[in-house]
Amino acid sequence: MNRTSQPTSSPLSRREFLTSALAVGGGLALSFSLPAQEGGPPRPAGPPAAPRSPSAFLQIAANGAITIITPAVEMGQGGHTGMPMIILEELGGDLKQLVVKDAPAEKMYNNPLFGQQSTVGSFSVRGWYTELRRIGAAGREMLVAAAAREWGVSPAECTAANSVITHKPSGRTKTYGSVAALAATMPVPQNPALKDNSEFKVIGTSPPRTDVAPKVDGSAKYGIDMVLPGMLVGAIKAAPTVTGTLKSFDDSAARGMKGFHSTVALPNGVIVLANTYWQAKSALEKVKVDFDPGKLGGIDSAKVSALLHSGFNEQGAVVRNDGDADKALAGAARVVEATYEVPYLAHACMEPMNCTVRANGDTAEVWVGTQSPQAVQAAAAKALGLAQERVTVHMQYLGGGFGRRGESDYAMQAATAAKASGRPVKLIWSREEDIQHDFYRPAAAIRFRGGLDASGKLTAMEARVVTSAAPSFGGPPNAGFYTSSVGDMVYDIPNLKVTGINKDIGLRFGFWRSVNQSHNPFMVEGFLDEIAFATKQDPYLFRRSLLQHEKAKRHLAVLDMLAEKSGWSKRPAGHFYGISAFAAYGSFIGSVVDVSMQDKTIVLNRVVTVIDCGVAVHPDNIVAQLEGGMVYGLTAALRGEITLQDGAVVQSNFHNYPMLMMSQMPKTESYIMPSTAAPGGVGEPGTAPIAPSLASAIFAATASRIRSLPLSKHNVDIIAARA
Amino acid sequence: MIKLNINGKQVDLDADADTPLLWALRDDAGLTGTKFGCGMGLCGACTVLLDGQVVRSCVLKIGDVGTKAITTIEGLSPDRSHPVQKAWIAENVPQCGYCQSGQILAAVALLKANPKPTDADIDAAMTNICRCGTYNRMRAAIHRVAKGTTS
Numbered sequence A: 001m002n003r004t005s006q007p008t009s010s011p012l013s014r015r016e017f018l019t020s021a022l023a024v025g026g027g028l029a030l031s032f033s034l035p036a037q038e039g040g041p042p043r044p045a046g047p048p049a050a051p052r053s054p055s056a057f058l059q060i061a062a063n064g065a066i067t068i069i070t071p072a073v074e075m076g077q078g079g080h081t082g083m084p085m086i087i088l089e090e091l092g093g094d095l096k097q098l099v100v101k102d103a104p105a106e107k108m109y110n111n112p113l114f115g116q117q118s119t120v121g122s123f124s125v126r127g128w129y130t131e132l133r134r135i136g137a138a139g140r141e142m143l144v145a146a147a148a149r150e151w152g153v154s155p156a157e158c159t160a161a162n163s164v165i166t167h168k169p170s171g172r173t174k175t176y177g178s179v180a181a182l183a184a185t186m187p188v189p190q191n192p193a194l195k196d197n198s199e200f201k202v203i204g205t206s207p208p209r210t211d212v213a214p215k216v217d218g219s220a221k222y223g224i225d226m227v228l229p230g231m232l233v234g235a236i237k238a239a240p241t242v243t244g245t246l247k248s249f250d251d252s253a254a255r256g257m258k259g260f261h262s263t264v265a266l267p268n269g270v271i272v273l274a275n276t277y278w279q280a281k282s283a284l285e286k287v288k289v290d291f292d293p294g295k296l297g298g299i300d301s302a303k304v305s306a307l308l309h310s311g312f313n314e315q316g317a318v319v320r321n322d323g324d325a326d327k328a329l330a331g332a333a334r335v336v337e338a339t340y341e342v343p344y345l346a347h348a349c350m351e352p353m354n355c356t357v358r359a360n361g362d363t364a365e366v367w368v369g370t371q372s373p374q375a376v377q378a379a380a381a382k383a384l385g386l387a388q389e390r391v392t393v394h395m396q397y398l399g400g401g402f403g404r405r406g407e408s409d410y411a412m413q414a415a416t417a418a419k420a421s422g423r424p425v426k427l428i429w430s431r432e433e434d435i436q437h438d439f440y441r442p443a444a445a446i447r448f449r450g451g452l453d454a455s456g457k458l459t460a461m462e463a464r465v466v467t468s469a470a471p472s473f474g475g476p477p478n479a480g481f482y483t484s485s486v487g488d489m490v491y492d493i494p495n496l497k498v499t500g501i502n503k504d505i506g507l508r509f510g511f512w513r514s515v516n517q518s519h520n521p522f523m524v525e526g527f528l529d530e531i532a533f534a535t536k537q538d539p540y541l542f543r544r545s546l547l548q549h550e551k552a553k554r555h556l557a558v559l560d561m562l563a564e565k566s567g568w569s570k571r572p573a574g575h576f577y578g579i580s581a582f583a584a585y586g587s588f589i590g591s592v593v594d595v596s597m598q599d600k601t602i603v604l605n606r607v608v609t610v611i612d613c614g615v616a617v618h619p620d621n622i623v624a625q626l627e628g629g630m631v632y633g634l635t636a637a638l639r640g641e642i643t644l645q646d647g648a649v650v651q652s653n654f655h656n657y658p659m660l661m662m663s664q665m666p667k668t669e670s671y672i673m674p675s676t677a678a679p680g681g682v683g684e685p686g687t688a689p690i691a692p693s694l695a696s697a698i699f700a701a702t703a704s705r706i707r708s709l710p711l712s713k714h715n716v717d718i719i720a721a722r723a
Numbered sequence B: 001m002i003k004l005n006i007n008g009k010q011v012d013l014d015a016d017a018d019t020p021l022l023w024a025l026r027d028d029a030g031l032t033g034t035k036f037g038c039g040m041g042l043c044g045a046c047t048v049l050l051d052g053q054v055v056r057s058c059v060l061k062i063g064d065v066g067t068k069a070i071t072t073i074e075g076l077s078p079d080r081s082h083p084v085q086k087a088w089i090a091e092n093v094p095q096c097g098y099c100q101s102g103q104i105l106a107a108v109a110l111l112k113a114n115p116k117p118t119d120a121d122i123d124a125a126m127t128n129i130c131r132c133g134t135y136n137r138m139r140a141a142i143h144r145v146a147k148g149t150t151s
């Protein structure tokens, strides 16, 4: 057997171990402290990882039930399946005995890669992979040791699989549950042996997701479904501008209405509380509210665009400076210039923002679907005037997250209303509130200049990246962040200069599925496509020629697999293909879009996506994420646009912020590159390649270059092909 | 008091006649499987069946329901055994799942009216939004039911 060893951890805490062991009533609970995983991407400033107690992740009861507490929440991305699978793999546990629980808000569950308890950034599997495997492996060794002791044999003579320990020479067996109590008294191995990838039995398979069954009969509980005795329901109206503040309100017309309880003033709006949501919403409509618009007052989308463009004339922070781009551009035989731009976008999670809070004197409870339990805990605690640890967060399923539910504004509001009313409160935002009070994907623009020598070789490039990101939690975004996929591109361009500048307009910035990769690859890949066509080169082969070096190996392999799977070199007559590929979230992703023309209408025949995400934990779920991400990106590319008028968001509901529908859904093919590399991210990367690949295909078909989104602004009609 | 026939039971609800069926189901009848997505009849998260036909319950007042039989996701089967539910599980359709109650009921109505729908039929009948983008899996699940290979 070929096993890999991990570095030694700090010694276990005996006291913590006993406490944990007691907590599962005679079953197995593990305790040792694990060091934060090293070797990942640089960790942004944040609290250091707390020591981890494996019993906080894995508990085995005498009846055999394997409870796995997952630090990743479930928002449809598979957190409640993928994370447990990693522990079960090393534990040798039976999937059928799995019970999944959400981790409570506690530092112990801070992601090792970035030091926060947040299900964001496609960080869950890649951040937790090694630690979860070690927890599972330690559990298996303790169970084997317990069985071996009962039999009076050497643990080396025993194997463990499917929750059963077998003594090989005698064929005797014991279940995990039957030895769990004894196992809990065994020393915790500080350096458990991990399986070789070739021995995986769980990782790389696609069992049914644990959250699917309750989602087909209405029994899955989302935050919005919470009901408490004596609970009031709140409807909210916040200032039309997200920087606005409440000046005054008059609720006299609402006071006599059926079910009305009270009106709660917030710094930026009002919440009306009533017995039911409909009563609250009906009463809210009768409340007269006066707001001050704040910093955004008078700003409209034309101004936003002008401000972005003004950034091109400013210096900006230099994030990449290879060779001498200024000189090379000045001496180039030919210079190609282009400006790309994208608008603000809202998340539009299917479940509108909501939160339920019950204050119990010196403690409080919160029921919510959130990507960031500790942020919710802190927000509620602040509103209630409690210490953070006095607030318990009960995690619910998320009806979509996409980055929006990493914020906790709605938790602060619900807690404020619970405190003011002295009653449990469930606050539900309308769709209008949701779209008009989001944390937005920023509008952004890049001006490119590419220098070609006499032979047509791309020798220089300059990219001026301008964003409009207002500071959010964690302070103002830095240039290294919002220039990602530009500043860190691996294309072989000898003279490359990338600068970044942030023109903060005041519209609050949010992490929108794939974040900077939702726009930068559209622009970089679009510009490279322009260079390819300007120099009469095949867009695939042109990219290939810029990726002939060691650092670009995985990127290039994805590009080649895309060409192979899409049949790039055998494009049927009348079919036009567009291509893009790049690194994203520790993975490598790309797509080929296949279109044809029907008069002036573009027919989307299929989208072929390839990802190299390292070890594929649950391939079927990865494919689902690639498709879902593609839809998210395609929705934005076709018609996604948040505009401002007098500082307020114009769009309000799905009639003017439309979503992709079944009838527009293209045929998809998704492929996962076989790999034994450490896992990369999956949830976000799939969103990114559709816009650049589609724009590239449109150019191939129509010779018209799409340099801004959405496509609806360019009078392009697109339909999905149907057999 | 308004009398409604919900999932085969007569229910008396203490709600005004102009209350949308969606909120009467969720807040008054305690059936939270029917979801709120837009409140304007645009997304279909609130889809229920009225005498077997799809309706968007956020824009239907309970005073207008009359004696028609309301079927919500909770009333589809006691044990996830409806062929559409089984097909949804077999195809691992749901992601966040929030739209799925409405999607499943829309598929039930479609398959009842048209047991062998074409892709064009599915495009025309399945008009609910899925923000997670599960469209192709829903399509596959509907074809699975049509072929009788639900598990």
Ligand code: FES
Pocket (backbone or CB within 6 Å): B035, B036, B037, B038, B039, B040, B041, B042, B043, B044, B045, B046, B047, B056, B057, B058, B059
């Ligand atoms: S909530 Fe009824 S259609 Fe959207």
Ligand code: FES
Pocket (backbone or CB within 6 Å): A076, A350, A399, A400, B094, B095, B096, B097, B098, B099, B100, B129, B130, B131, B132, B133, B134
């Ligand atoms: S599964 Fe999330 S909206 Fe459809």
